[in-house]
Amino acid sequence: MPERHSILHVISGLPTGGAQSALYNLLGGGLSDRFDSHVISLRGAGAVGPQISALGVPVTALNMGGVSSTVAAMRTLYRATRDARPQLVQGWMYHGNLAATAARKVAKGRVALAWNIRHSLYQLDHEKPMTQRVIRLNRRFSPSANTILFNSQLSREQHEDFGFAMPRGRVIPNGIDLQRFFPCSSSRASMRAELGIPDAALVVGHVGRLHPMKDHALFLRAAAGLSRNHPNVYFVLAGTNVSMQEETLREIIPTDAIGRFHLLGERADVAVLMNGMDVLCQSSWSEAFPNVLGEAMAIGVPCVATDVGDSSTIVGETGCVVPPRDKRALAGKIEHLLTIPDAERKALGRNAMARIKSRYALDIIVDHYASLYERLIAEAGAH
Secondary structure: OOOOOOEEEEEEOOOOOHHHHHHHHHHHHHHHHHHHEEEOOOOOOOOOHHHHHHHHOOEEEOOOOOOOHHHHHHHHHHHHHHHHHHEEEEEEHHHHHHHHHHHHHHHHOOOEOOOEEEOOOHHHHOOHHHHHHHHHHHHHHHOOOOOOEEEOOHHHHHHHHHHOOOOHHOOOOOOEEEOOOOOHHHHHHHHHHHHHHOOEEEEEEEOOOOOOHHHHHHHHHHHHHHHHOOEEEEEEEEOOOOOOOOOOHHHHOOHHHHHHHEEOOOOOOOOHHHHHOEEEEEEEEOOOOOOHHHHHHHHHOOEEOOOOOHHHHHHHHOOOOOOOOOOOHHHHHHHHHHHHHHHHHHHHHHHHHHHHHHOOEEEHHHHHHHHHHHHHHHHHHHH
């Protein structure tokens, strides 16, 4: 029986988020069956840590914070790395990449190092000062990685233009779990029943945590205008801190249409919510690979997306792409998808499903990672 190699994943933290979901999906989609996998979170176990543990993958939370906790965390990182005995250390996100580099140094034997960057870099000064420093450190140490993975081509180009080691770069997009995201008429019915949305109504959805780059305000301003002209259209938003308690969001919604706006906060049943939608909108001014596009498309929901990251590549001809921060363009394309014949909108949805299945299905992406890991481990062992 061939030897099972050991992979140590080091990630900045495990709250609900795109990178965390990608790691969980990869492990659950087959990586944890092919490799002995271990996960170290620099912060706490978060919402995703218990999900990863349920896969049978050990999770170690370092709970880094102040100086004293950082010293203790580095000791734990040292012990956890030695216990895992990895042949490859995979960093996730900027802080995780640096910690993975440190872990590789204390690991025994010839150990490969992979980084994973899941962030677009439009302008460094858009980042927080500490994040700017960490990105510069990533640039400095990038030649030490055997490979640097990006989940979008644009992100790779941006980072290499900034000075990241060019020969190391490789793009592997996010994988979409087709066992979770698929069309389901009963989910559509239950979502609408829960929210009191009529079967004949049209629903525009938006899924994403409350963060400036997600530009919820842009989406809500576009939706506010649409609500006045289309009384049969409802708007459903989900994501951490996206609720009516958030005054900056609530004040945008017209008072006479507030009953048609549902701000649900963080939800574990995103696939159910998406099944109840007719159009999904991604309104961000910065992304790399927006998971929500692939997930909605896998369900058969056509999308309107801002032209950031690899959004246009994901959507292709199955939806609409508009410039970021352009309310008129965003509202116009949402309205276009709402007002075309139902049969035409459903045909776009079927094309979207086929596109995701052929290009971004999780099993395809898992195979890419597994093949890369085996090659990197073999190369490290040969040196």
